Amino acid sequence: MVSSERSVWQAWINGRWTDSISGQKFSVDEPATGLRLAEVSKLSSEDVDQAVSIAKRQFDSQQWSGISATARGKVLYRLATLIHDNADVLAQWETRQGGKTFQDSLDEVHTAADCFEYYAGAANKIFGHTIPVSAKGLDYTLRVPVGVVALIVPWNFPFLITAWKVAPALAAGNSVIVKPASYTPLTALALGELTAEAGIPDGIFNVTPGPGSEVGEALVSDPRVDKIAFTGETTTGTRILQLAAPGIKRVSLELGGKSPTIAFSGIDIERFAKLAVQSAYGNAGQDCCARSRVLVERKILEPFTEAFVRNVKSLSVGNPFDPHTAVGPLVSQAHRNRVSHYIDLGLEEGGTLAMEPEDRNVPEQGYYLAPVVFTNVNSQMAIVREEIFGPVSSIQAFDTEEEAIRLANDTPYGLAGSIFSNSVGQALRVAAAVRTGVMSVNSIKSVHLEAPFGGFKQSGLGRELGMEAFDHYTETKNIFVSLDD
């Protein structure tokens, strides 16, 4: 069972809690209070070297990759059940370390368990092909595990994104090393104990907390690590690609976003303004799929803006354990400063705030920030082009479908987006034309465990989730068998 009391956390390596070689620790704060929550072992490249040796040795032993895919699936199913059983405690840690509302944390943990269930069932459905080659013989492909995979995770959905990567990687038979974000390492570490309880052999699942610049880079650079699956900022993704290049490592990247909502005339304004607000301010806007650019057809600009701003004003900001809270604190003081800086910049650039942040009742202790909405913006402004990753959105008007598509695409990112329209034809035309990896029509849902997820352009490389995730976690091996005697 996951403990709800622990204040000192070690790394999880080779099936047990493990101190850093140096004995150093770093602290994790509680964003809701700004107070220290836990001390965590701070690993270095020396610790990574040991963790990779163990993961490689265990991979080579075939204790995991060598059992049947059905048997692996059964272990993953047990893990899913353990996660559901421990959801309350895991969600408490998730909220305490990251600041998201407790209900969101509970949803996140149960969805992570569902992800393990999905890949438990998928493990024995990773099929190869038989190929009618012209030579006289049987040609077929096998999907074999890649080997040791390093999974580098951000702080905004720490447990869920860990699950997105760990579940398919383990289902395919790999050894994994998770590098959690330093603000939020606790729930990935807690997963360690559950993997042991579920029956995953020692050294197949490891968690190495520590600075990205040292632990992350050591993992990416280690020649024994065969694949990197990274979620985080686009700039970090660029660095990872550079470090991975000499070893020709397999790399998949889930990066930043600046996603649009596109609202056309004729829609139910109250219903869709509310949805647009949820998608921009959920998780305090710290969501790669946040629809932080709201594009509205000029015919409905005024009523839509009024409804949108009214809904933002009604979001209650406060203690994430209070069931009435919609927006909790941001993850850290540094991140709050960064988001505040963007608000100042937006004003300097000539944007107009639809409401004054000072009017909001926001707790003084902790890393809270009142949500804001900018109007009077254009696509050249930094607040419209760059990912802010906080409770900030902007509203822009368009006159035609073509202009809506042009504005939607006028960004280096291409992750997600929503179209609100009463016309099926219009919705399908725009959904196809917007250059993003996922689009939702009359919905704000971007992620389905069963469907591929990922970005165009600078939002990423490759797709996670669904059966497509196995493209990252397996190598295709072609075998030809001569039929000649």
Ligand code: NAD
């Ligand atoms: P980040 O890039 O700062 O850190 C992500 C992870 O990478 C952390 O574990 C960090 O320690 C590690 N890291 C940092 N520098 C590294 C380096 N040089 N080498 C190896 N690892 C390194 O990102 P973040 O601030 O934790 O997360 C927010 C970002 O993540 C946003 O840009 C957001 O859009 C993105 N994100 C994308 C998706 C998606 O699916 N596309 C999902 C969630 C978050």
